[in-house]
Amino acid sequence: MNNETEFRAFVIRQDEHGEVTGSVEQLSLNHLPEGNVVVKVAYSGVNYKDGLASTSNGQIVRRYPFIPGIDMAGTVVASDHPEYREGDEVICTGYELGVSHEGGYSQYVRLKGEWLLPLPQSLSLRDAMAIGTAGFTAALSIERLIHNGLHPSQGPVLVTGATGGVGSFAISMLSRLGYEVVASTGKTDQSGWLHKLGAQEVIPRIEASVATKGAIAAETWAGVIDPVGGPALSTILKQVQYGGSVAVSGMTGGGRFESSVFPFILRGVNLLGIDSVYCPMKKREAIWSRLAGEWKPESVLVEGTVEYELTDLPVLLQGILQGEAVGRSVIRL
Numbered sequence: 001m002n003n004e005t006e007f008r009a010f011v012i013r014q015d016e017h018g019e020v021t022g023s024v025e026q027l028s029l030n031h032l033p034e035g036n037v038v039v040k041v042a043y044s045g046v047n048y049k050d051g052l053a054s055t056s057n058g059q060i061v062r063r064y065p066f067i068p069g070i071d072m073a074g075t076v077v078a079s080d081h082p083e084y085r086e087g088d089e090v091i092c093t094g095y096e097l098g099v100s101h102e103g104g105y106s107q108y109v110r111l112k113g114e115w116l117l118p119l120p121q122s123l124s125l126r127d128a129m130a131i132g133t134a135g136f137t138a139a140l141s142i143e144r145l146i147h148n149g150l151h152p153s154q155g156p157v158l159v160t161g162a163t164g165g166v167g168s169f170a171i172s173m174l175s176r177l178g179y180e181v182v183a184s185t186g187k188t189d190q191s192g193w194l195h196k197l198g199a200q201e202v203i204p205r206i207e208a209s210v211a212t213k214g215a216i217a218a219e220t221w222a223g224v225i226d227p228v229g230g231p232a233l234s235t236i237l238k239q240v241q242y243g244g245s246v247a248v249s250g251m252t253g254g255g256r257f258e259s260s261v262f263p264f265i266l267r268g269v270n271l272l273g274i275d276s277v278y279c280p281m282k283k284r285e286a287i288w289s290r291l292a293g294e295w296k297p298e299s300v301l302v303e304g305t306v307e308y309e310l311t312d313l314p315v316l317l318q319g320i321l322q323g324e325a326v327g328r329s330v331i332r333l
Ligand SMILES: NC(=O)c1ccc[n+]([C@@H]2O[C@H](COP(=O)([O-])OP(=O)(O)OC[C@H]3O[C@@H](n4cnc5c(N)ncnc54)[C@H](OP(=O)(O)O)[C@@H]3O)[C@@H](O)[C@H]2O)c1
Pocket: 046, 047, 048, 049, 133, 134, 137, 160, 161, 162, 163, 164, 165, 166, 167, 184, 185, 186, 187, 205, 227, 228, 248, 249, 250, 251, 252, 253, 254, 274, 275, 276, 277, 320, 321, 322, 323, 324, 325, 326, 327
């Protein structure tokens, strides 16, 4: 393998009108950015952020042409990093991958060894990317809720955006850990699947309209995993039990919400921010070891992951932005 080695990647380009489109191109290693490890990619995931990265107004990617893909799992083929050798199986989620550094929709990536994590023993490369950024974020959210006192004896845990990546993994893991899970979804036709993942109850999307009525509402949720955000979050905050927590990771429902201080000062509710991108390495290792062990989200790995090719990306990326995603899509490189 040398800098002339050729491979395929999904490349996005911007035209003179600012329009961004993507297609599969033949590149050589010369095209890849600097880094001390080269990885032959086996799988990459399809995330909401990848959808945003591939549009003209997504405000994720700032230079073109560019290879998106915010996560990947594969095998090291060259390394100047002391901790990695040829043949090591590795994972990368977050950091600058697929945002300002050429990403995982590529048969090869060259990146900083500091961004890599060894593949945990009981996961395959495919499992690792089926879990990917979405499953890792769901696990981070659960870990924060438990750290803030959540216990199965306290009552139902609400998961919003239930059919999406973060939502479906959250349901699978919470149910495995013995929690009563209530899934909130805009796709109630997927109720059967959500029950299979481990949801005890499926409810329609919680709407923001209730937000105007009253400062607080009946104490309902012991905890909440919310990758949707937006105006409905103000309703949800009012429904959290005394001392309960809401782990907010996303914005498919919007980037803004309004709230009074009352859920915080009358009920001691905690609003917990979840970031997977710059999560410290020690915590990453601890969370991935749970994902590979006692928290392993088998129900999504078995029931909810579909494999696609690079050429399927334009349709998949458009679909995820329109809220059509159900479960997890992985790209086989
Ligand atoms: N903080 C972090 O580090 C981090 C990491 C990963 C992801 N995220 C963010 O978390 C969010 C979810 O990511 P994902 O990869 O799980 O995306 P996803 O697979 O597309 O799932 C998002 C789900 O949100 C729901 N949804 C979509 N449009 C909606 C709307 N207009 N209003 C309300 N709900 C809507 C849908 O579920 P239902 O149809 O079932 O309601 C959809 O399946 C994104 O905003 C992503 O950027 C953040």
